[in-house]
Structure formats: structure tokens, C-alpha cells
Amino acid sequence: MSSAAEMPVDSAPIFEAAPMAVAHAAAVLIINFNTAQRTIRCIESIRRGSMLPRRIWILDNDSQQEDFELLQTHVGALTLDGVELILLRSERNLGFAAGCNLMIDRALEDVECTQLLLLNSDAVALPEWVRTMTTCASRTPESTGMVGARMHKLARPQEVDTLGISLYRSLMPADRHCLDDLLVGPSGGCCLLKRAMLEDIHRVAGYYFDARYFCYCEDTDLVLRAVLGGYQTIYVNEVLALHEGQASSGGGVSSFITYHGLRNSIWMHAKLLPASIFWRFGLLLVLAHMLSIARHGLFGRVGLLWRTYKDALAGLPSFWRERARFQQAFRSQDAVWRSHITPAFYRRRYLSHVLRMEGRKHKQSRRAAEIE
Numbered sequence: 001m002s003s004a005a006e007m008p009v010d011s012a013p014i015f016e017a018a019p020m021a022v023a024h025a026a027a028v029l030i031i032n033f034n035t036a037q038r039t040i041r042c043i044e045s046i047r048r049g050s051m052l053p054r055r056i057w058i059l060d061n062d063s064q065q066e067d068f069e070l071l072q073t074h075v076g077a078l079t080l081d082g083v084e085l086i087l088l089r090s091e092r093n094l095g096f097a098a099g100c101n102l103m104i105d106r107a108l109e110d111v112e113c114t115q116l117l118l119l120n121s122d123a124v125a126l127p128e129w130v131r132t133m134t135t136c137a138s139r140t141p142e143s144t145g146m147v148g149a150r151m152h153k154l155a156r157p158q159e160v161d162t163l164g165i166s167l168y169r170s171l172m173p174a175d176r177h178c179l180d181d182l183l184v185g186p187s188g189g190c191c192l193l194k195r196a197m198l199e200d201i202h203r204v205a206g207y208y209f210d211a212r213y214f215c216y217c218e219d220t221d222l223v224l225r226a227v228l229g230g231y232q233t234i235y236v237n238e239v240l241a242l243h244e245g246q247a248s249s250g251g252g253v254s255s256f257i258t259y260h261g262l263r264n265s266i267w268m269h270a271k272l273l274p275a276s277i278f279w280r281f282g283l284l285l286v287l288a289h290m291l292s293i294a295r296h297g298l299f300g301r302v303g304l305l306w307r308t309y310k311d312a313l314a315g316l317p318s319f320w321r322e323r324a325r326f327q328q329a330f331r332s333q334d335a336v337w338r339s340h341i342t343p344a345f346y347r348r349r350y351l352s353h354v355l356r357m358e359g360r361k362h363k364q365s366r367r368a369a370e371i372e
Helices: 036-047 065-076 095-107 129-138 195-205 218-228 255-272 275-298 302-329 333-339 350-371
Strands: 004-007 021-032 051-061 084-090 115-119 123-125 144-153 160-162 165-168 173-175 190-194 232-243
Touching: 021 036, 021 065, 021 095, 021 129, 036 051, 036 065, 036 123, 051 065, 051 095, 051 129, 065 084, 084 095, 095 115, 115 129, 115 195, 129 144, 129 190, 129 232, 144 195, 144 218, 160 232, 165 218, 190 195, 190 232, 195 218, 195 302, 218 232, 218 255, 218 302, 218 333, 255 275, 255 302, 275 302, 275 333
Parallel strands: 021 051, 021 115, 051 084, 144 232
Antiparallel strands: 004 084, 115 190, 123 232, 144 160, 144 190, 165 173
16 A cells, blocks of 8 residues: 555636646656755756657655655645646655656556656756657557666766666666766656556566665666566667656765665576676676675774675565566576677776775865864
């Protein structure tokens, strides 16, 4: 049973919207968790687009009351011709995965809804986002189940935030920053997912996103299952959104991100990785984990590492039991995996990125110690 309640929207409008083109097959899904001001900014950016979706679903993931009330007041005051805004509130934080699943189920109750657009609450949609994504979806065959696009950084619009998801020889996924890296699928923070693809992967797995992940790597898991099921991604090499980044989970070196990213990647490999691919690339995967352990151990995060790997191992039996289902459902797994693995060990310039982040974290820690 859903733990979210639909909130009434019956306040007076705060502006008069000009008649706009509406994508009647499209719904936008946004999750809010203590980011009401950013979520409002996100909604406003969609409102200013050249085309609007038929519905905008917003899920408040058990935010603080003040944050939720701010969001509720704003959504309640909006009126858009031909567009329905629906605000849900969960009594607990469902995470990104389960929160999206809830909204997907609700959105697909409308038989006319065939295109679901996901956008992070701390992102800003550029004017052509809805029009370009839905047009691409409408002009591609059913086997193209996903649409992705460029998302750049909000603070530095010339700098790439993500070009989708890539998988490397280390078998570790990462945001794609270079077009030379092979695309597995779009990032969950800015994408369009087609109804047929979602219903297909749900029939196989019993879910869209894997709610056990809570957040991080859940989009990689979904797009991998879609690709293994024969679906493809169309990529629009155009900046359609700008992303602030990590507004809900905290920026920089985050224990929250490290924990969920590492734990969930282990679960994903246990569930989906064919034995043949593990035997070919497994040593590189082990090396990737050793480097992660060395990095976080060097900077004193031993407790975090212990908790991450302990919880990952504790959850493995559940994922291991699902392997047989996916092995049966997906044919030619080995060939599909090989065709989507970028030859590099990992994303380019990642080491310099880590050193910058750790250096910044160290300076912040020193500054805090001096203040105390």
C-alpha cells in the first residue's frame, strides 16, 4: 500500500499562463527532499518551456514540515492551461528508487501516458527540454525505450555534468563525461522512459527501479536491464538541462554517496553480471574495489568502509537469488555486455577529480578545527 497521500491543489493562481503546446502523452516526475526552493525553481523552469507535459508529478519524500509547506503553497498557487500538477507526500523517505516507482505507477494509470520524463529537483530544464525529448521519443520505434541528453552544471554551464551512463573495463559505472565513452543509457536525473519499456522490465523483475538501492546506481541497474532486454537509447547531443548537483545528499566527499554507490554496485553485479564477463574483467573489478578501499582508508574512513562492505555482503543472498530469473529472461548477455563496455579502466581524469575533492575536504576540516 502506498504511503503517499495526494494533496489538494485549490489555491488562486499567482500568474496568468499564456496558451502553450502540451505533450499529452508525457508526464514529468520530480522528487523533493528538503529542497523546496530548488524544486520550485525546477517546476518554474518547466513552466517556461516551449512545450509543457500533460502532468507534472511531485513527490515530497517526508521533508521537514516547513519545507513541505513552502512547496505545497507554491504548487497550490500554480495554474497551467492543459497541465495537471499533482503533489504527493510520503510519510517516510522512500529514496529516489521507490519514490520514482510510486510516481511511475500512478502516472501509468492514465492509458494515454506513454512518455515519462525524470528530472532532478535541483536541475533547471532549458526551454526545449520537454519538446525535444518527447519529439525524439515519438519519432523512434518501440525498441528505443529511453531518451537521454546533455546535462551541464548549473554554476558553470559550459561544463558537462553528465552525458548519460557509461560502464568501464573495471565494470564500474559512472556519469559519462566524454562522447568517446560508450553509452549504456541515460542518467535518472534527466531522461525520458517509454511506457512499453517500463512495463516490459517490470514484467521480468517485478519493479522498475530496484527500491533496495534507495538511491545511487539504481538508474544504472534499470538501464542495464532495459539494454539486456533488447531496448536502446537515443541520445540528444544538446544541452537540455543544467544541474546543481547533490542538493539532497550533500556535496563533495559524502559518506552517504560513498556508502550507497559502493554497496549498490556490488548488489548490481551480483544480480546482473554474467559469469563469463566476470572471468574476463573480474580482476579489474577487484582492483577498482581495492583502490576505493585504499582511498577511503587513507583518509580515515575505515568505519564507513566496514559498514559499506558488511551491509553489501549481508544483502547479497537476496540479489543472488534473482540471478536465475535474469539469466533466463535475457539472451546473448555476454555480447550485450561486451558491446557496452568502454575500453578504459575508468572515466578520464577521475584521479585528478578525486584529488581535488579530497583536498577541498581536507581544507574544510582544517578550517573547522581552527574555528573550534
